[in-house]
Amino acid sequence: MHDGRTTLTQFIIEEQRRVAGATGDFSGLLNDIATACKVISNAVSKGALAGTLGVHGGDGGAVNIQGETQKKLDVISNDVMIKTSLWSGHLSGMASEEMDDIIPIPAQYPRGKYLMTFDPLDGSSNIDVNITVGTIFSILKSPNPGAEAKLEDFLQPGVEQVCAGFALYGPSTVMVLTTGNGTNAFTLDHDIGEFILTHAQMTIPTETSEFAINASNERFWEPPVKRYVSECLAGKEGPRGRDFNMRWIASLVAETYRILTRGGCFMYPMDEKTRAKGGRLRLLYEANPISFIIEQAGGLSTTGRARVMEVTPTDIHQRVAFMFGSKSEVERIAAYHQEYISGSEPEAFQSPLFSARSLFRTQ
Numbered sequence: 001m002h003d004g005r006t007t008l009t010q011f012i013i014e015e016q017r018r019v020a021g022a023t024g025d026f027s028g029l030l031n032d033i034a035t036a037c038k039v040i041s042n043a044v045s046k047g048a049l050a051g052t053l054g055v056h057g058g059d060g061g062a063v064n065i066q067g068e069t070q071k072k073l074d075v076i077s078n079d080v081m082i083k084t085s086l087w088s089g090h091l092s093g094m095a096s097e098e099m100d101d102i103i104p105i106p107a108q109y110p111r112g113k114y115l116m117t118f119d120p121l122d123g124s125s126n127i128d129v130n131i132t133v134g135t136i137f138s139i140l141k142s143p144n145p146g147a148e149a150k151l152e153d154f155l156q157p158g159v160e161q162v163c164a165g166f167a168l169y170g171p172s173t174v175m176v177l178t179t180g181n182g183t184n185a186f187t188l189d190h191d192i193g194e195f196i197l198t199h200a201q202m203t204i205p206t207e208t209s210e211f212a213i214n215a216s217n218e219r220f221w222e223p224p225v226k227r228y229v230s231e232c233l234a235g236k237e238g239p240r241g242r243d244f245n246m247r248w249i250a251s252l253v254a255e256t257y258r259i260l261t262r263g264g265c266f267m268y269p270m271d272e273k274t275r276a277k278g279g280r281l282r283l284l285y286e287a288n289p290i291s292f293i294i295e296q297a298g299g300l301s302t303t304g305r306a307r308v309m310e311v312t313p314t315d316i317h318q319r320v321a322f323m324f325g326s327k328s329e330v331e332r333i334a335a336y337h338q339e340y341i342s343g344s345e346p347e348a349f350q351s352p353l354f355s356a357r358s359l360f361r362t363q
């Protein structure tokens with residue numbers, strides 16, 4: 001206790017006591033992650049002063065497996081996440097959005113019973129313009145505790161997660177965490193270097209009039225998404241009978257935190273641009289951990305075809321369509337997809353105008 005305040009460390013230990021048979025392993029692992037996030041927060045906050053902005057590796061820059069140019073801070077954050085968690089004996093392996101292959105635990109260290117997947121610096125294209133970024137992580141139980149992790153060990157659906165969280169490097173540094181017993185947020189107190197519980201049992205408002213989508217992709221959207229957005233845009237005079245606001249930060253962690261605090265929904269739906277890849281966002285590093293946090297705060301998440309956390313991954317870098325947020329809106333979005341798939345949507349949305357390639361249709 002610090003002046004009657006609950007620190008992240010204290011919170012984790014008390015959570016662990018509630019779980020029969022839990023050992024100190026889990027709190028040790030979360031402490032490692034919290035430490036890594038403090039180090040990354042510090043590096044991010046230095047901005048241009050640290051000389052780490054801009055493209056890594058000179059002119060063209062190193063390009064990661066997802067085909068994106070890596071910034072130096074991505075590389076730093078990835079190294080920090082690995083080095084902080086590698087040696088302590090809690091993990092049997094890791095997988096990072098930034099790396100092609102899984103990350104084994106070197107032979108000189110003990111192997112533990114958990115697996116960790118992470119996105120070391122989500123939203124990193126926003127770094128140069130000083131917009132909020134973050135670190136996302138997900139913890140699974142290893143099917144072979146104590147053994148060297150294999151790639152297949154990571155291919156578990158999101159419902160198997162034992163913990164998920166993200167650190168947000170914004171005006172304040174915040175750690176959002178769930179262990180399946182609600183979603184809680186902790187704000188970093190720089191004076192004492194500790195995360196302090198500031199948002200206990202976060203609850204996403206069920207109703208909302210705010211949605212987030214990259215509208216420049218409209219011509220690539222599927223009919224159910226065009227239908228949902230067009231109804232929102234029609235406002236008071238339309239079928240929804242009220243006006244909506246639109247937001248787009250293009251930083252998943254920032255969008256998630258806004259939705260956790262005041263409701264709303266986020267959509268990166270299946271579209272014709274990303275269909276071949278399966279979607280835009282990554283299941284293991286982004287969609288699963290965010291879905292766990294959102295559901296634990298009373299929200300919902302869907303691919304449009306299924307609950308995100310019930311998708312069984314076939315590859316560690318798999319992508320999915322990802323829509324989440326306030327319960328009533330996500331239910332509506334999922335229902336529109338269902339009607340589209342079963343062919344029972346209103347006639348107006350079956351017209352060529354709303355079909356997938358309407359603009360390029362000649363008949």
Ligand code: ZN
Pocket residue numbers: 119121122123252286
């Ligand atoms: Zn990301």
